[in-house]
Amino acid sequence: MEGPAIHDDSTTLLGDITFQTASTPTVDTSFYSLSSEEATFFKAQTGIDDDEDLKKHILEVQAKAYKVAPYPCIHTFVFLRNRTFLRLNLSNLSVYKQILELGRERPDALLLDIGCCFGVDARKAAADGFPAKNIIASDVLNEFLQLSHELFKMTPASYPGCFLPGDVFDPAFLSIVAPSDNVSPAPAIDLSLLKSLNPLHGRISAINAISFFHLFNEEKQLHVARALAGLLSAQPGSIICGYQVGTLEKGMVAASISGFKHRLFAHSPKTWSSLWDGEVFEKGSVKVETELVEIAIPEVQFFMMKWSVVRL
Known part of the structure; x- marks a missing residue:
């Protein structure tokens, strides 16, 4: 994934999305809120038990992240919710x-959190039992990976998971290969x-x-799909x-969220399923499930799509 491009006319380029605002919004602490489950998780991970102390700590990290890249997800604290503007994340899919079962039951199972921002999903999976030493969290911005350690009050030495910066469109970092057909367990x-x-x-x-x-x-979505498919085990x-x-x-699709206007390309459940089952993977070799969830946004009909692709 390409890094951010920030312009003087209050536009920010994230991937192929241009976010436009009348001016770059300042950090607004009113967006801060944690559910009881989220608060419990962050308190356990950071060792900060007091609600106000935890809020202060998170605000300090948010301010540093916003200087790195003034993304809407940083502005509205969704980096706490694993990069979505809803409270849905990997643990809610x-x-x-099934992923946690793979971590428990499959020898040397590996989990990749791609485009991870602060790697919250990766750390949550580790907390829930997927071996941290077998988790890779990757983002194009190494600064976010470094801030992850600060957010969780850890260091690279104290956290056994792997943080790997890189651009998924750089073949030296991630090249496209055909999906594997070797079902033998890979060595550690x-x-x-x-x-x-x-x-x-x-x-x-x-x-x-x-x-x-x-x-x-x-075009790039297809590229990334093929690249990730080449990483997936055939088991x-x-x-x-x-x-x-x-x-x-x-x-x-066009929308305005928290003052950030943007346009982006989106698949339908039908085209997303056909992309994976028949174009990326051989037809019938995977099971694809999708679910559209309508999001309440003024003046537009807006959907998010939950999905999974499972090798058969």
Whole structure:
């Protein structure tokens, strides 16, 4: 994924999306809120028990992140909710239990959190039992990965998971290969030695791509799908899943969220399913499930799409 481009006319480019505002909004702390489940998670992870102290800590990290890239997701605190502007994240997807089972039952199962921002999904999966040493969290902005350690009051030395910065459109970091047909378990790999995702072709048991694909145009979405498919293990039950902007008929979608206006390309459930089952993977070799969820946004009909692709 390409890094951000920020212009003087209050436009921010994230992937292929141009966010436009009358002026770059200042940080608004009124957007801060945590559900009881989120508060429990962050308190357990940071060791901060007091609500006000936790809020102060998160606000400090948010301010640093907003200086790196003034994205809407940082402005409205959705980086706490795994990069979506709803409180839906990997742990709320129906396949999450299956992913955790892979971590428990499949020898040396690997989980990739791609476009991870602060890697909240990765850390939540680790807290819920997926071996942290087998989790890779990757984002194009290394600053976000560094701030993840600050947010969770850890260091690279104290957290066993792998944080790997890189651009998914750089073949030196992630090249496209045909989906693997080798169902034999792969030998263990030392993730601390990784410089790119390419050594993981055909080895990853689960890939989380929440709020990632909709950052790109139609051609690039197909590119990323093929690239991630090449990473996925051929063993039955291996999963790619996500949550992104969807639509009834594929095409451009426009919306205004928290003062940020944007247009992006979105697939429909039908075109998204046919992309994976028949174009990326051989027809009939995967099970694709999709669900459109309508979001209340003034003056427009707006949908998010939950989805999963499971190898058969």
